[in-house]
Amino acid sequence: MFRGSRVYHLPEEETLDRDALAQLQRRRLAAMLDEVLAANSFYRRKLGGLKFDPASDPLDRLPFTTKAELQRDQADRPPFGSNLTYPLDRYCRYHQTSASTGRPLRWLDTAESWRWWTECWGIVFRGAGVAAGDRLVFPFSFGPFIGFWAAFEGAVALGNMALPAGGMSTTARLRYIIDNQATVVCCTPTYALHLAQVAAEEGIDLAGSRVRALIVAGEPGGSVPATRRRIESAWSARVFDHAGMTEMGATGFECLHAPGGIHLIESQFIAEVIDPATGRASAEGAGELVLTNLGRRGSPLIRYRTGDLVRLVRGRCGCGRHFVRAEGGVLGRVDDMLIVRGNNVFPSALEAIIRRFSSVEEFRITVTGANAMADLLIEVESAGPSEGSRLDREIATAIRNELHFRPSVQVLPPGSLPRFEMKARRLVRV
Numbered sequence: 001m002f003r004g005s006r007v008y009h010l011p012e013e014e015t016l017d018r019d020a021l022a023q024l025q026r027r028r029l030a031a032m033l034d035e036v037l038a039a040n041s042f043y044r045r046k047l048g049g050l051k052f053d054p055a056s057d058p059l060d061r062l063p064f065t066t067k068a069e070l071q072r073d074q075a076d077r078p079p080f081g082s083n084l085t086y087p088l089d090r091y092c093r094y095h096q097t098s099a100s101t102g103r104p105l106r107w108l109d110t111a112e113s114w115r116w117w118t119e120c121w122g123i124v125f126r127g128a129g130v131a132a133g134d135r136l137v138f139p140f141s142f143g144p145f146i147g148f149w150a151a152f153e154g155a156v157a158l159g160n161m162a163l164p165a166g167g168m169s170t171t172a173r174l175r176y177i178i179d180n181q182a183t184v185v186c187c188t189p190t191y192a193l194h195l196a197q198v199a200a201e202e203g204i205d206l207a208g209s210r211v212r213a214l215i216v217a218g219e220p221g222g223s224v225p226a227t228r229r230r231i232e233s234a235w236s237a238r239v240f241d242h243a244g245m246t247e248m249g250a251t252g253f254e255c256l257h258a259p260g261g262i263h264l265i266e267s268q269f270i271a272e273v274i275d276p277a278t279g280r281a282s283a284e285g286a287g288e289l290v291l292t293n294l295g296r297r298g299s300p301l302i303r304y305r306t307g308d309l310v311r312l313v314r315g316r317c318g319c320g321r322h323f324v325r326a327e328g329g330v331l332g333r334v335d336d337m338l339i340v341r342g343n344n345v346f347p348s349a350l351e352a353i354i355r356r357f358s359s360v361e362e363f364r365i366t367v368t369g370a371n372a373m374a375d376l377l378i379e380v381e382s383a384g385p386s387e388g389s390r391l392d393r394e395i396a397t398a399i400r401n402e403l404h405f406r407p408s409v410q411v412l413p414p415g416s417l418p419r420f421e422m423k424a425r426r427l428v429r430v
């Protein structure tokens with residue numbers, strides 16, 4: 001049910017200062033460990049022999065949890081593995097990861113853990129200013145990927161109208177959004193752009209629709225300035241970036257006051273940043289995000305290496321929250337960092353440049369060779385048929401000026417590259 005104010009979902013935790021927040025985290029950590037270590041065989045094996053005082057011991061006395069470990073556990077103890085705190089019949093939600101690499105990870109939630117998800121989504125929605133009367137639409141195929149399932153039910157729990165838009169063509173979805181006077185759209189940045197492109201082709205007036213906000217997730221685009229601007233101008237609506245993952249939960253949200261970054265919900269997660277190479281705490285606050293969830297006790301994760309690269313900034317935000325902010329959102333995946341002629345390059349940095357060229361509708365980055373010898377081919381789809389030869393040179397030059405290497409750029413006719421509804425796969429390694 002609707003609780004709290006219009007600005008905060010759970011004001012009693014969203015308005016805590018740093019000290020009070022740290023105390024709350026330690027209390028929740030203690031309660032979570034008590035329950036998990038009593039019955040969860042995965043974590044009993046990992047942590048059983050360890051002396052750890054959750055009130056005062058530094059967190060790094062606990063080992064990391066990795067995705068590879070979870071995959072091994074599920075392979076050894078099929079089908080669901082052993083990271084389960086309760087008997088199987090308590091679990092009522094099944095999801096699996098999108099399996100972009102390797103076999104999918106299965107993930108179960110109890111009714112209580114699922115409620116915890118919807119509470120986190122309440123924080124995300126209130127952060128974006130969702131209020132009574134907002135109608136939220138989910139143009140997303142409701143398959144086993146957790147995607148926007150929890151968001152959908154989070155909207156229902158807030159008392160807002162939630163419109164499912166699975167199993168429809170893009171054109172049908174556009175009509176559905178307009179006819180039902182939806183005000184908030186939840187999708188990936190790629191799909192927000194695709195909807196806008198199809199609307200333009202079909203003469204559908206998106207800017208004149210009731211949509212005032214798009215909550216986007218699944219890719220870095222929501223905080224990439226050129227991508228944001230493009231979505232915002234096509235829809236005449238504000239973009240709010242969001243971060244979450246199947247294994248962890250809805251972890252972060254963008255508030256009304258600080259565009260282009262993500263607050264981590266520190267009342268429900270403990271965030272650390274490490275140097276991905278050494279595993280040690282990163283002094284500058286930039287590196288791989290490690291998260292511990294405090295409320296998903298049915299299938300918890302303790303010090304989980306998310307593989308997401310972030311730069312965390314502390315301090316009270318204009319929205320009144322002290323939750324740390326990932327400046328620029330999720331900057332990329334640890335695995336996606338490329339070394340091109342001696343330069344460290346993230347695909348999101350390339351996207352930030354490519355999206356500035358307004359005629360580019362879609363792109364793909366193909367990496368050939370390994371490590372220091374890697375080479376890049378950037379294929380872009382251009383809406384303007386005649387400007388190909390100029391466009392490739394302009395993009396290559398912009399990348400050379402900012403990232404210090406010159407990639408090959410090839411311009412393709414419209415419609416040549418694949419489109420994505422959920423996570424786009426624009427990086428290809430051959």
Ligand SMILES: [Zn+2]
Nearest residue numbers: 255258317319
């Ligand atoms: Zn804020």
